[in-house]
Amino acid sequence: MYFAILAYHAEGIVQSWSEEEDAALMTELLRINDRLVEEKSLGPAARLGPTSEAVTLRGKGDGMVIDGPFAETKEQFLGFYVVDFPDIDGAIAAARELQRANPTAVYEIRPILLYLPGAPLSTDGQS
Template sequence: MFYAILAYHAEGVVESWTPDEDAALMDDLLKVHDRLVREGRMGPAARLGPTVDARTLRGPGAGTVLDGPFAETKEQLLGLYVVDCADDEAAAEMARQLRGANPTAVYEIRPIALYIPGAPLSP
């Protein structure tokens, strides 16, 4: 089963890092990423752009595009991973490994399904 692991962090903290601090964190995360890729368990991963550039589509019909993510938490979604795990516990363990490299981040873990209810993604 595929799971999405969503990486949350206080955006101001991430933006305050020096280029060297950011590079050091990315080096630690890439060690985890590279191992998971070698194991064939890592799908796409991305660091998202700043929330000031985020837009939200909402409303009836074609909807309206509004500025901002309108998050109601102190952390913002800054990136995501798509990983292949046997079950919920395996996905949680993978998130723990990522958190080991980035201990101040929050990771949300969600199973991924197609829009058709109950139809799982297949590898």
């Protein structure tokens, strides 16, 4: 069964990390990523850009594009992992490992009801 592990963190804290601190954290998270890929338990994963660069589409018809998400929360949605485990216990174990690498983050584990893998994207982060 597929599960989404949604990563939340206070954006101000993440943006305050030095390049070295961020690189060290990413090295540890990518180690976990590589292991889950090797075990064939990890699907798509993404680290999202800052909410200051995001827009939200709201309303009927063509809708209206407005600046950023406006959630009343201390943490922002910063990225996600799609994992495949027989039950939620495997997804919780994976999220616990991610949290050990980044203990100040919050991880939400949610079942995926519809999974459409889409087309492979370029690996350089550009469309």
